[in-house]
Amino acid sequence: xLKRSIGKNAAILALFALATAGTLAITQITTxxxxxxxxxxxxxxxxxxxxxxxxxxxxxxxxxxxxxxxxWAMLGLKEGGDINxxxxxxxxxxxxxxxxxxxxxxxxxxxxxxGVNRDGTIAGVRVTNHAxxxxxxxxxxxxxxxxxLAFSGQSLDDPGRDMWKVEKDGGAFxxxxxxTITPRAVVNQVRTVLDFVAEHQQAIFSAPVSKRAxxxxxxxxSNETPKGEQN
Numbered sequence: 001x002l003k004r005s006i007g008k009n010a011a012i013l014a015l016f017a018l019a020t021a022g023t024l025a026i027t028q029i030t031t032x033x034x035x036x037x038x039x040x041x042x043x044x045x046x047x048x049x050x051x052x053x054x055x056x057x058x059x060x061x062x063x064x065x066x067x068x069x070x071x072w073a074m075l076g077l078k079e080g081g082d083i084n085x086x087x088x089x090x091x092x093x094x095x096x097x098x099x100x101x102x103x104x105x106x107x108x109x110x111x112x113x114x115g116v117n118r119d120g121t122i123a124g125v126r127v128t129n130h131a132x133x134x135x136x137x138x139x140x141x142x143x144x145x146x147x148x149l150a151f152s153g154q155s156l157d158d159p160g161r162d163m164w165k166v167e168k169d170g171g172a173f174x175x176x177x178x179x180t181i182t183p184r185a186v187v188n189q190v191r192t193v194l195d196f197v198a199e200h201q202q203a204i205f206s207a208p209v210s211k212r213a214x215x216x217x218x219x220x221x222s223n224e225t226p227k228g229e230q231n
Contacts, residue, residue, distance in 0.1 A: 047084055049142075050115035050124035051095050056086035060097065063087065063213035065204060067098075074196060076101030076109065076189065085207060093205045095123045098197070102189035106181040107131040110140065114193040118205055121158075125151045125190055137182035147174065147183070156194050164191035 047060050064082035072080050077099065084097040095117045102110040110130040115123030125148050127140045139145035150173065156164075165171025166184050175183045197204060 046113060046126055046128060047097055049126055050097055050113060051086045055094060057089045058085070058087040058209075059213060060084040060086055062210065064210050065096075065207040071196060071200075074192065075099070076103050083204060083207075085210075087209075091209070093207065094118055096197070096204055097123075098193050100189055100193050102185040104181070104185045104188075105130060105132055106137050106179070106185075107133060110182070110185055110189070112186070112189065114190055116194065116197045119155075120194070120198060120201070121153050121155045122151045122190070122194070124149075125186075127186070132182050133179070136176060136179040139176050139179070140182060140186055145176075147176070148186075150174070151190055156191070156198060161191065164188070164194075 044061055051060070061084065063085045065085060067075065067077065067081050067083060069080060072078065075081070075098070081099040083099075085093050086095045086097070088094050095115055097113050097115045100112050100114055102112065108131045110132070111128045113126050113128055115125070117123050126142060127148065130138070130140065132138050132140065139147050142148050159172040163172040164187060166173050166175040166180060166187055168175055168180050169184065171187070173183065173187045
């Protein structure tokens, strides 16, 4: 009787475990695509805030150029990253968006995207993640302040590389009232990105169309029905 009871309970537990695993697998399958789509939409929105859609004809999310490993530390990237490329209709790269991390924020690293035009001017800067103090350091967010927008159009020549500092340090960029460390970290890192682009301008702006971009691009004059679509 005892052995039969133990065997029955073991069978029930096994069935329960199997059902639970099946439920988790189904949940993962059904939520994977919506999650990936949400991440893609958020990433695309951030890129388009810096380089709007009317400035390029390609998909910047998939048309990328890998950052060489020897420059990861310079850009604050522990695990590397890709440069997003914005191309004109003839394939010319008009601007790029580079991920970077300022390591010396007041409350920790500040993750950013920095857009740079072919002529070396800033297309735009956006902070994508930080832990700065609410009401002070969080003014680096465009939804909290327009401070970050002041970078647009600036370059190493204007206002001059030596002026890429906050006013308190003798530079050309405003700091926040009551907060200097956060804007100082952002200004320094944006300048670092400009230095990186200036040093590698030819390689970056002559990058070939990435393999991923070629794979997702629909062939012209093709009658083939894409996978997943039926007439």
